[in-house]
Amino acid sequence: MTGFAALYIFLIAAIAGYEIVARVPVILHTPLMSGSNFVHGIVLVGAMLALAEARGPLEVSVGFAGVVMATGNAVGGYVSTERMLEMFHSKKEKA
């Protein structure tokens, strides 16, 4: 991926992100923050790649720490969001 292609992806993704939360009701602020926290848990993919390619004890130990932290992000983010959203079995739909 060369410079400008990446820049365009970056631009469009930023606009998409903005649009997604533009009309979110206040009651969903906390669950949505937790949900977006889970989404950046995708860092786990990069952390696994980094550890796979690591050479020498320094790279391996930092890469190992990276995978541990990234998994904590993804798993913790999923569980906490799911628990918060479980509560939204609403009888009255609030928009």
Next chain:
Amino acid sequence: MSHILTAFPLQASYFIATLLLILGLKRMSSPRTARNGIVWAGVGMLIAVAVTLVYLPGISNLVVPDGSAQRLLLILFAVVVGAVPAWWTGRRVPLTEMPQMVAIYNGLGGGAAGAIAAVEMYSGRAYNGSLAFPIIAVIGALFGATAFGGSVVAFLKLQSWMGSPRIPGRHFINGILSLAALALTLASIHPDWVSGLNLSVDALVSIFLGVSLILGFFVTLPIGGADMPVVISTYNACIGLAVGFEGFVVQNPAMIIAGTIVGAAGSLLTVLMARAMNRSFLNVWFSGFGDVAAAAAAGGETRTMNAMEVRDAAATMAYSENVIIVPGYGLAVAQAQHKLWELVQMLQAKGVKVKFAVHPVAGRMPGHMSVLLAEAGVPYDLIYDLEEINSDFANADVALVIGANDVVNPAARNDKSSPIYGMPILNADQAKQVLVIKRGKGAGFSGIENELFFGPNTHMVFGDAQGVITQMIQALKEV
């Protein structure tokens, strides 16, 4: 970057995974679809991780030809080490403590982004191509590591393991740290610029990450606990951006897109949250809110509050027609939401009309209180927003304020010198009678005196919310 990563099945899976992550996030922004939104995103994540795992041995094979199996085991071991405690704490922690858990899970992602950047720089891979790569890797690492340090402080504060210590000369310390981080950022982008220092790239990058971490720690230290939602949300956006940047470094489109979307969505969410709390973003980060509040609290003279016995308070409500309950953080810390719902059902059985008035920032985060009440089984049609209910207080016989303070402080309406002036509040003071369940006589979370508690039609019921509500239920059984 090896050619293996451009394999069609891998790229196609990343494409589907990214789509699911975006659609999942979109669904989470509407109450009707929020619950399965997280499942969509979860499936997307699972696909991305599983497919990466399939291709990992091939990648390791290029680096450690005879040890690729061990390397795969090491990666799986790291996944287990990270997943088990996160799963365990995420499942077991009470919902009242969720905000600090979100802070720490979030921070871990920043640490991971920093670690990816570190490995890419230690190995020299980040320096192989154009200068754009180290620039993006280093800036991503700065955001990730700083947000990690800050998130740890946010966690410690919300967990009440740490206060907001006034460090003398903190502006000076923060200034020095910022300058050091900036210099190290530049040096890490192009280590040849500081070749005169005889520092290895390994040492330079490690010092850079360490200083960034400490910077995040110190910047967050003076910010009061009430502003933590805005702080956590800011770090969430920063880490999203860091993940997007590191995605560019490791040439992973799923990371670039998901990270950037979180960066943008998180930035807007931060602004929306700050607005809901009537705090400006810049104020949270750079003002001395705590200082003003402390001064205001110190100036107050001693006045008397009217105390009331628990059974009298229970009887007052039992013989009322309309009761509005204003739940606050005190209710949440006491874990009294279930008992409260029991009390409300007893009042309803006696023909009392009960409504819940939930301030947007009641609890510790916007929307937190709605989640807690829903957990206790309170139906949504009893829960009202600020705008929906504020005109009803004048017709209410009793406003029962439980562990809430700043959100019912009339100073926000009529005292221009108050730090919370202008914040929208619940007009509990307009009810015919106000009952306040409160643990002690102290000021609220923001440290501001509350005029409401000294009002002529206000009665204080002192005690822990859980204890008081339990006694009220007892008293109602005897009425």
